[in-house]
Amino acid sequence: MPPRHKTEQQRQEIRNAIIDAAREMFIARGVEAVTMREIAKKVGYSPTALYLHFEDRDAILQAICDTDFLALANGMQAIMREPDLIKRINLLAQGYTQFALSHPNHYRLMFMTPRVCDPNASIMQKENTEQDAYAQLKLVVREAFAAHCFRPELTDAELIAQTLWAGIHGVCSLQIALANDTWVNWRNIEQRLHLMQQSLMRGLLRHS
Amino acid sequence: MPPRHKTEQQRQEIRNAIIDAAREMFIARGVEAVTMREIAKKVGYSPTALYLHFEDRDAILQAICDTDFLALANGMQAIMREPDLIKRINLLAQGYTQFALSHPNHYRLMFMTPRVCDPNASIMQKENTEQDAYAQLKLVVREAFAAHCFRPELTDAELIAQTLWAGIHGVCSLQIALANDTWVNWRNIEQRLHLMQQSLMRGLLRHS
DNA sequence: TCGTTAACTTAACGTCGTTAAACTAAATAA
């Protein structure tokens, strides 16, 4: 195997190949299945070669996470064109749930696992609406707040956004973590999501 | 070291010693810190001796879980004496949150991690109100349902219970997973919990 | 042409969960 000096682009391609290989294993078999040795085998390198492109295993997982935050935000962006504010919030909730349930392993890594959270490690841009689904939610909620949609005693739009997020996240994360649990006689996820949306909105909105 | 035949009670004591040692490490340093070798060192046995009392590492974690489900249910039981139904629901939510935030590692293992879920592996008794916090929530909600506290179009008490749980769980689990995340400008956990309770109840209850 | 350096591999360390085999002392059977 002849080593060649690589251009920055070629290095980026290798990085992407590593991420893609890791993601594939990750989607199919979860975090623990993502091992340096198996990634290496998949991309045709020795395990140690991965360390030339990523600091350690966590950095690879972080990279997977990053691209999936983008994917989530991307999915939300189409919804943001909906003109009706309330409808838009509801659509966001449904889109978010759809992402969560169709990418449970990603969702776990993104929102159900305590972060190492070295903010500098991430390429993501906070408050950039195109890259941040939470920023999009905040945006709608602030608009609705400005339009006096919410009950008058509610004075903090960001608190409202966080509560909406927590409600939907609660439904999604319980589904991911405990859906197969015989302990609870779970109702349909659709019913649970719907009642959560309906109740929260009724509790938060000004008009019934 | 002289091996002696042990009574069933002595065996149980060893089991408990193992669980206690494991729990101690678990509370301080999380799941990954619970290694067979370190547990063994703590209880004064060789690592392999643990397999005489537990099938594998997961069984030890499961045992930790079980006793903590009991602890949670136990904490709820005092609250169940509150006569006012609505107040009781709110107190349950607060008690639950208090447990979650003061035992984050336990909470993660119990409610934020997909289960292996061999129902026979657990000693817990489903529907036994004294051992099952969810059964307690169901009980109050059913009572409130029978007393026509909820909006008339809501016809499924268990669905209501699951929605309430999901809402509170959403607040707790986001706090545990992402509180240190600089990404979100988090409001106080008290504010978030309060708005969640208030909104959900307003959205679910018949009168205002 | 000759070092330097980038790219990569092999070998190894120390960790982990877990299994197989050996050992030891008590309980039981003769």
Add this chain to the structure above:
DNA sequence: TTATTTAGTTTAACGACGTTAAGTTAACGA
């Protein structure tokens, strides 16, 4: 009492893991 079974435990080992150190090879700059 003595021989044998058996419960309790340990030592040794396997195969995996993430990661580091040291080596190898080929292209590049001088």
